[in-house]
Amino acid sequence: xxxxxxxxxxxxxxxxxxxxxxxxxxxxxxxxxxxxxxxxxxxxxxxxxxxxxxxxxxxxxxxxxxxxxxxxxxxxxxxxxxxxxxxxxxxxxxxxxxxxxxxxxxxxxxxxxxxxxxxxxxxxxxxxxxxxxxxxxxxxxxxxxxxxxxxxxxxxxxxxxxxxxxxxxxxxxxxxxxxxxxxxxxxxxxxxxxxxxxxxxxxxxxxxxxxxxxxxxxxxxxxxxxxxxxxxxxxxxxxxxxxxxxxxxxxxxxxxxxxxxxxxxxxxxxxxxxxxxxxxxxxxxxxxxxxxxxxxxxxxxxxxxxxxxxxxxxxxxxxxxxxxxxxxxxxxxxxxxxxxxxxxxxxxxxxxxxxxxxxxxxxxxxxxxxxxxxxxxxxxxxx
Numbered sequence: 001x002x003x004x005x006x007x008x009x010x011x012x013x014x015x016x017x018x019x020x021x022x023x024x025x026x027x028x029x030x031x032x033x034x035x036x037x038x039x040x041x042x043x044x045x046x047x048x049x050x051x052x053x054x055x056x057x058x059x060x061x062x063x064x065x066x067x068x069x070x071x072x073x074x075x076x077x078x079x080x081x082x083x084x085x086x087x088x089x090x091x092x093x094x095x096x097x098x099x100x101x102x103x104x105x106x107x108x109x110x111x112x113x114x115x116x117x118x119x120x121x122x123x124x125x126x127x128x129x130x131x132x133x134x135x136x137x138x139x140x141x142x143x144x145x146x147x148x149x150x151x152x153x154x155x156x157x158x159x160x161x162x163x164x165x166x167x168x169x170x171x172x173x174x175x176x177x178x179x180x181x182x183x184x185x186x187x188x189x190x191x192x193x194x195x196x197x198x199x200x201x202x203x204x205x206x207x208x209x210x211x212x213x214x215x216x217x218x219x220x221x222x223x224x225x226x227x228x229x230x231x232x233x234x235x236x237x238x239x240x241x242x243x244x245x246x247x248x249x250x251x252x253x254x255x256x257x258x259x260x261x262x263x264x265x266x267x268x269x270x271x272x273x274x275x276x277x278x279x280x281x282x283x284x285x286x287x288x289x290x291x292x293x294x295x296x297x298x299x300x301x302x303x304x305x306x307x308x309x310x311x312x313x314x315x316x317x318x319x320x321x322x323x324x325x326x327x328x329x330x331x332x333x334x335x336x337x338x339x340x341x342x343x344x345x346x347x348x349x350x351x352x353x354x355x356x357x358x359x360x361x362x363x364x365x366x367x368x369x370x371x372x373x374x375x376x377x378x379x380x381x382x383x
Contacts (some may be wrong), residue, residue: 005340006365009052009347011273011305013234014182016102016347018052019340022238023278023309023349024187026057026077027247033060033120035088040095046354047101050268050361053347054101055238055276056092058108058187059176063168065127066109071246072146075119077108080175093180097222104183104238105176107169107227111193112202115245116150127165129197129219130204131156139247139321147247158369162209162219165193169223173230183240184227189278191245193219196201196255198315199245213254214262221270228271238307239267240276242285243294249321254278257287260294261301268302275299276349279310280317283335296344305346312336313360313370315352319376329356330371333364352378 006018024041029039043054054198060066060079067077077087087103096103111131114126133150140147157165173184182295197219203210204373209219220239227237228293241263245251254260262274276299279286295308315330316323336348353360357371364370 005337008288009235011183014102014236016052017100018050018361018365019347020051020364021053021307021347021349022046022286023049023351024055024057024185025351025355026075026108028076028155030076030078030088032084033077034084035078035080036294037091037093039088040092043092043103044095044099044101045358046361048382049354050365051101051358052107052361054096054103055349056103056106056186056352059089059104059172060123061107061109061165061172063109063127063165064121064124065114066108066168067121068114068126069089069140070113070115070219072317079120080105080172080179083164086175086179086206087178090179091329096256097180102182105164105181106185106187106240107172108187109165109193111191111196112150113191116152119143125251126154127157127161127193128154128201129157131211132202133194133204134191134199134245136247138237139250140247141249141319142246147311156205159207159209163362166219166222166226169219172331177230177232177235180351183236183238184222185240185276187240188220188223188228189242189334190242194223195242195245199248199251201251212262213259214266216261218268221266221376223238223265224270224272237271237275238276239272240278241294241298242278244280244319249280249319255287257290257297257301259299264298264302268304271303272304274347275306276303277306277308277345279308279347280312280320280322282308282312282348283332292344296339299325299345307349308345309345309349311349312350313364318352327352329353329370
């Protein structure tokens with residue numbers, strides 16, 4: 001592996017020891033919203049394996065509809081509200097820091113992907129910009145039975161309810177800052193709440209929260225502003241974005257660089273420091289006529305830093321609609337290195353590769369072989 005991929009990087013007041021990040025992955029392993037010692041050790045194990053920056057799996061924001069059943073998993077999504085939940089996250093932060101790592105809190109709201117009537121507050125109506133789930137006839141990895149439950153229309157969010165959700169993000173960010181997290185991230189990808197405001201298939205509003213592509217960024221930009229406010233000048237703000245959605249594995253928020261600029265431009269202006277761009281495969285161009293991937297274009301258009309995510313260390317992406325085989329461990333570091341050395345992005349995120357092999361980062365640095373693929377590690381048996 002090229003040495004420069006293991007050089008430090010500074011983002012505002014945060015300095016990480018290398019460019020390897022553990023992508024946010026919710027393990028759905030927080031009964032009652034409380035993360036336990038198992039999760040703290042899970043993250044520390046990756047820090048010991050030389051991951052420079054840990055992203056938590058999604059922490060549900062302090063809003064009753066943020067949590068619930070999604071893709072038929074029981075609701076065990078972590079929160080940061082009660083004293084017990086706060087103590088659990090404090091242990092995570094402390095253990096990561098003791099190992100020399102850094103950790104970013106990712107904030108999550110299921111939005112349209114929450115099954116109504118489920119979660120820690122089952123009586124709360126689900127939060128949907130226009131009351132709709134979106135298309136039900138697109139390529140998707142989501143099971144039909146789950147789609148049919150979500151496809152039942154619900155109420156459209158009112159203006160007052162949207163403002164309440166923005167304040168919920170602010171409260172959760174305030175708690176994370178007080179605990180000593182090193183950065184804050186909005187999960188704005190894959191069809192979850194911020195993404196459902198960005199996507200025209202799920203945002204049909206005609207008020208200030210809807211409109212054209214640039215106007216549909218208003219909600220996400222307001223979330224960025226409150227995180228920027230709560231984090232202050234020293235704490236970096238990350239924004240996770242994607243083209244694909246759970247409703248449509250081939251969805252596109254933008255089909256050209258100019259269209260993408262209508263999205264990332266307002267978010268950068270609002271205060272995003274790093275665009276965390278998740279794709280099916282990092283080594284594919286996002287637009288015709290250019291070899292840049294989504295992270296590359298986000299950086300080029302805004303001048304902000306970016307992180308690429310998508311099948312690093314894997315033969316195919318887990319949700320890639322073009323894949324014709326099950327994922328396996330793969331050494332695709334030469335392709336990653338080539339893009340990194342062109343300054344296409346500043347960080348690279350590993351998700352399932354790090355679930356499968358906690359020492360993946362160290363092995364990448366040393367050129368050692370990776371662990372063979374173990375589906376049990378991916379499905380929840382953490383090493």
